[in-house]
Amino acid sequence: xxxxxxxxxxxxxxxxxxxxxxxxxxxxxxxxxxxxxxxxxxxxxxxxxxxxxxxxxxxxxxxxxxxxxxxxxxxxxxxxxxxxxxxxxxxxxxxxxxxxxxxxxxxxxxxxxxxxxxxxxxxxxxxxxxxxxxxxxxxxxxxxxxxxxxxxxxxxxxxxxxxxxxxxxxxxxxxxxxxxxxxxxxxxxxxxxxxxxxxxxxxxxxxxxxxxxxxxxxxxxxxxxxxxxxxxxxxxxxxxxxxxxxxxxxxxxxxxxxxxxxxxxxxxxxxxxxxxxxxxxxxxxxxxxxxxxxxxxxxxxxxxxxxxxxxxxxxxxxxxxxxxxxxxxxxxxxxxxxxxxxxxxxxxxxxxxxxxxxxxxxxxxxxxxxxxxxxxxxxxxxxxxxxxxxxxxxxxxxxxxxxxxxxxxxxxxxxxxxxxxxxxxxx
Amino acid sequence: xxxxxxxxxxxxxxxxxxxxxxxxxxxxxxxxxxxxxxxxxxxxxxxxxxxxxxxxxxxxxxxxxxxxxxxxxxxxxxxxxxxxxxxxxxxxxxxxxxxxxxxxxxxxxxxxxxxxxxxxxxxxxxxxxxxxxxxxxxxxxxxxxxxxxxxxxxxxxxxxxxxxxxxxxxxxxxxxxxxxxxxxxxxxxxxxxxxxxxxxxxxxxxxxxxxxxxxxxxxxxxxxxxxxxxxxxxxxxxxxxxxxxxxxxxxxxxxxxxxxxxxxxxxxxxxxxxxxxxxxxxxxxxxxxxxxxxxxxxxxxxxxxxxxxxxxxxxxxxxxxxxxxxxxxxxxxxxxxxxxxxxxxxxxxxxxxxxxxxxxxxxxxxxxxxxxxxxxxxxxxxxxxxxxxxxxxxxxxxxxxxxxxxxxxxxxxxxxxxxxxxxxxxx
Numbered sequence: 001x002x003x004x005x006x007x008x009x010x011x012x013x014x015x016x017x018x019x020x021x022x023x024x025x026x027x028x029x030x031x032x033x034x035x036x037x038x039x040x041x042x043x044x045x046x047x048x049x050x051x052x053x054x055x056x057x058x059x060x061x062x063x064x065x066x067x068x069x070x071x072x073x074x075x076x077x078x079x080x081x082x083x084x085x086x087x088x089x090x091x092x093x094x095x096x097x098x099x100x101x102x103x104x105x106x107x108x109x110x111x112x113x114x115x116x117x118x119x120x121x122x123x124x125x126x127x128x129x130x131x132x133x134x135x136x137x138x139x140x141x142x143x144x145x146x147x148x149x150x151x152x153x154x155x156x157x158x159x160x161x162x163x164x165x166x167x168x169x170x171x172x173x174x175x176x177x178x179x180x181x182x183x184x185x186x187x188x189x190x191x192x193x194x195x196x197x198x199x200x201x202x203x204x205x206x207x208x209x210x211x212x213x214x215x216x217x218x219x220x221x222x223x224x225x226x227x228x229x230x231x232x233x234x235x236x237x238x239x240x241x242x243x244x245x246x247x248x249x250x251x252x253x254x255x256x257x258x259x260x261x262x263x264x265x266x267x268x269x270x271x272x273x274x275x276x277x278x279x280x281x282x283x284x285x286x287x288x289x290x291x292x293x294x295x296x297x298x299x300x301x302x303x304x305x306x307x308x309x310x311x312x313x314x315x316x317x318x319x320x321x322x323x324x325x326x327x328x329x330x331x332x333x334x335x336x337x338x339x340x341x342x343x344x345x346x347x348x349x350x351x352x353x354x355x356x357x358x359x360x361x362x363x364x365x366x367x368x369x370x371x372x373x374x375x376x377x378x379x380x381x382x383x384x385x386x387x388x389x390x391x392x393x394x395x396x397x398x399x400x401x402x403x404x405x406x407x408x409x410x411x412x413x414x415x416x417x418x419x420x421x422x423x424x425x426x427x
Numbered sequence: 428x429x430x431x432x433x434x435x436x437x438x439x440x441x442x443x444x445x446x447x448x449x450x451x452x453x454x455x456x457x458x459x460x461x462x463x464x465x466x467x468x469x470x471x472x473x474x475x476x477x478x479x480x481x482x483x484x485x486x487x488x489x490x491x492x493x494x495x496x497x498x499x500x501x502x503x504x505x506x507x508x509x510x511x512x513x514x515x516x517x518x519x520x521x522x523x524x525x526x527x528x529x530x531x532x533x534x535x536x537x538x539x540x541x542x543x544x545x546x547x548x549x550x551x552x553x554x555x556x557x558x559x560x561x562x563x564x565x566x567x568x569x570x571x572x573x574x575x576x577x578x579x580x581x582x583x584x585x586x587x588x589x590x591x592x593x594x595x596x597x598x599x600x601x602x603x604x605x606x607x608x609x610x611x612x613x614x615x616x617x618x619x620x621x622x623x624x625x626x627x628x629x630x631x632x633x634x635x636x637x638x639x640x641x642x643x644x645x646x647x648x649x650x651x652x653x654x655x656x657x658x659x660x661x662x663x664x665x666x667x668x669x670x671x672x673x674x675x676x677x678x679x680x681x682x683x684x685x686x687x688x689x690x691x692x693x694x695x696x697x698x699x700x701x702x703x704x705x706x707x708x709x710x711x712x713x714x715x716x717x718x719x720x721x722x723x724x725x726x727x728x729x730x731x732x733x734x735x736x737x738x739x740x741x742x743x744x745x746x747x748x749x750x751x752x753x754x755x756x757x758x759x760x761x762x763x764x765x766x767x768x769x770x771x772x773x774x775x776x777x778x779x780x781x782x783x784x785x786x787x788x789x790x791x792x793x794x795x796x797x798x799x800x801x802x803x804x805x806x807x808x809x810x811x812x813x814x815x816x817x818x819x820x821x822x823x824x825x826x827x828x829x830x831x832x833x834x835x836x837x838x839x840x841x842x843x844x845x846x847x848x849x850x851x852x853x854x
Contacts, residue, residue: 038499040498040499041498043495043498046489046495046497046498049497050484050485050487050489050497051485053483053484053485053487053720054484054485056480057477057480057481058477058478058479058480058481060477060480062473062477068470068473069691070473070476070477070688070689070690070691071467071468071470071473071688071689071690072465072467072684072689072690073690074690100527100718101717101718102714102715102716104713104714104715105713105714105715108712108713108714109713112539112543112713115543116539116542116543116553116577117576117577124553126543126551126553142715145712146712146713148712149544149709149712149713150543150544257499257715261497261498261720262497262498262499262715262716263497263498263499263500263501263715263716263717263718263719263720264496264497264718264719264720264721282576285535285572285573285575285576286531286532286535286536286539286573286576287529287531287532287535288529288531288532288569288684288689288690289529289689289690290528290690291527291528291690291691291718291721292690292691293480293688293690293691293721294691294718294720294721
């Protein structure tokens with residue numbers, strides 16, 4: 001269906017473009033410096049976790065059961081931290097390693113391990129010729145960067161509100177032994193905020209990969225990151241795997257990066273017994289032990305899954321108005337034009353925006369000119385190649401509400417101006 | 428020269444063995460459970476750093492210059508933490524990355540990077556056939572494990588009180604392009620406590636490797652770990668490199684693992700501008716950022732290199748009596764027998780012990796029987812193959828003085844009994 005600009009005649013459209021350009025000039029004159037690019041919590045959010053810093057003092061007993069948190073050992077992490085992570089993920093604590101502060105780093109380490117040394121004693125990926133990873137797209141650029149870094153071909157797979165296109169995923173995974181993995185953000189996907197349907201999760205669990213060393217990288221980054229009291233429900237992948245008997249198919253990751261302090265949270269990986277043995281043997285060679293003082297502080301602060309959820313409700317109070325503001329301003333500014341669609345997620349960190357074909361780079365570039373930094377157009381696609389040049393990731397969490405509103409106004413104008421120019425060029 | 432047991436006649440020796448066996452039976456009856464295996468600080472030492480836990484509270488400003496320590500970014504670490512690390516290493520802060528809590532993990536990551544992706548854009552090591560690392564031996568088992576893990580051949584190089592045998596190192600490095608690196612603990616070497624001489628450091632800096640992607644892994648683990656006010660002086664490798672112009676030859680590592688909390692310290696790597704660009708590009712793909720809250724706490728606690736040195740004097744007060752006790756008990760128990768030699772280091776974490784040829788496994792095994800765990804015999808050699816079966820690493824830091832004394836008494840008896848039995852077998 002033609003959008004509002006396409007429905008105008010040439011003269012109307014020329015007048016509209018001129019009017020929007022005048023508005024852009026006014027905005028440019030303001031010399032704004034706003035940022036809607038970064039998927040990071042606001043200072044208001046990180047402040048929520050500062051009381052954690054009061055919990056460990058020089059008087060604190062630094063033991064965790066039989067483990068001294070202030071000395072070497074406990075390579076899988078503190079028992080209490082593993083128990084907390086296991087409860088969050090819905091797995092047994094013996095199937096969890098808590099290590100480091102970056103789940104992306106854990107994901108990398110398992111890609112690197114598979115690449116250099118092989119999965120569970122299999123042939124290293126680096127000895128298997130050209131191999132591939134499936135990349136639901138739009139998706140998370142840092143995932144794609146990891147596999148690209150190792151020269152692994154990133155193959156885009158379309159995303160739907162129910163998750164990746166599972167017919168395509170199944171076809172590729174089950175017929176091509178060079179397909180070694182898939183990147184998934186199953187809950188509140190980055191950038192759409194979609195949560196995989198139960199059927200999607202079950203189809204993942206039922207995959208019969210052509211490659212024995214195929215693994216699903218299940219990045220449950222937003223597992224507890226609900227904006228509303230009633231959050232999306234994601235089927236537990238390990239429960240689904242228990243039904244199909246494919247336990248070894250999945251590495252699951254999560255962290256408290258956006259629960260406590262980004263960069264200084266606890267990261268964890270969960271996997272089957274066989275995968276854990278493989279991971280543990282690797283980690284035993286390459287690290288001494290995790291930083292357990294931070295783990296002790298996290299457990300003292302968060303206690304358990306209920307404690308995490310209570311804490312996340314405080315984050316939601318800060319985040320909800322921001323996401324609502326995005327929805328309001330986009331709906332008010334663009335709702336009747338028919339030029340764009342966007343998601344309205346119930347959790348996570350992003351809104352995915354789809355403008356007209358061929359508009360995204362121009363919109364992001366114009367916004368930059370007017371003082372608003374967006375995530376780079378194309379960033380959500382492998383090799384930064386958005387085939388439609390239409391997707392833009394909106395990251396509303398970091399700016400203040402006031403700055404966010406101002407940035408959204410600029411963004412809306414940019415979308416309108418670029419869309420009108422595109423319509424004019426078609427005339 | 429024949430040792431005291433070898434000088435005895437058969438009857439004397441049989442009587443001596445019987446006497447020592449009776450003593451061993453008495454010790455066995457005590458059911459001791461002592462540990463002299465672990466190179467880790469004692470609880471008395473880790474307690475020295477507990478006041479660090481009081482320094483960050485919910486009231487603390489968590490910024491470091493322009494950087495928010497409680498959020499993402501600053502991939503090279505906090506400016507203040509880099510400045511502290513740089514001052515300790517005697518390099519420019521721009522040449523330091525502070526990341527994670529394990530310097531071994533940083534070493535691994537650079538081995539893994541070179542193996543999978545290549546050094547500074549060079550051919551990945553995994554595509555270059557059988558490659559080798561030089562391993563000054565006796566040395567640090569965890570170093571050897573990292574390269575062994577990647578199937579890299581570990582080639583032992585003899586250690587001397589001045590450092591590795593540099594004639595051999597030079598010959599191998601300069602003539603064999605398959606030699607890709609060398610593991611070095613240049614100050615208070617593990618396990619001897621030797622510090623490389625200025626000449627050794629200069630010869631390292633002057634190496635002209637056959638392989639363009641050869642790197643020296645300079646693990647300055649004990650850089651500030653002096654037992655006495657007057658510590659060993661190690662020539663700054665980067666100063667030596669500046670003279671030879673071979674800046675890219677070295678990765679230097681250190682950490683505060685044995686300054687503050689083992690496993691929860693700050694780890695860092697220093698390298699030339701070209702190497703830093705290579706490392707930075709790799710880390711940018713594989714991690715988000717370091718855990719900066721811990722870095723902020725470390726800087727608040729240690730301040731600067733002078734602060735670190737003042738703190739290390741407290742560690743020295745705890746450690747010195749332990750090292751002195753080792754020297755005393757070994758000298759008193761074995762000094763006149765001529766069966767063994769051992770080092771008497773002025774810093775670091777270990778004493779290296781050399782028993783008679785073919786004795787180490789038997790000594791460690793007997794000690795275990797009598798309730799004293801030692802580092803496994805052979806652990807200090809690549810592939811755990813001590814060609815003389817004579818080296819034992821003594822780790823005196825963790826046990827209490829009382830336990831250490833009891834463990835040393837057992838150890839001395841084991842050395843005597845095994846040496847006497849060996850002498851008897853020769854008759």
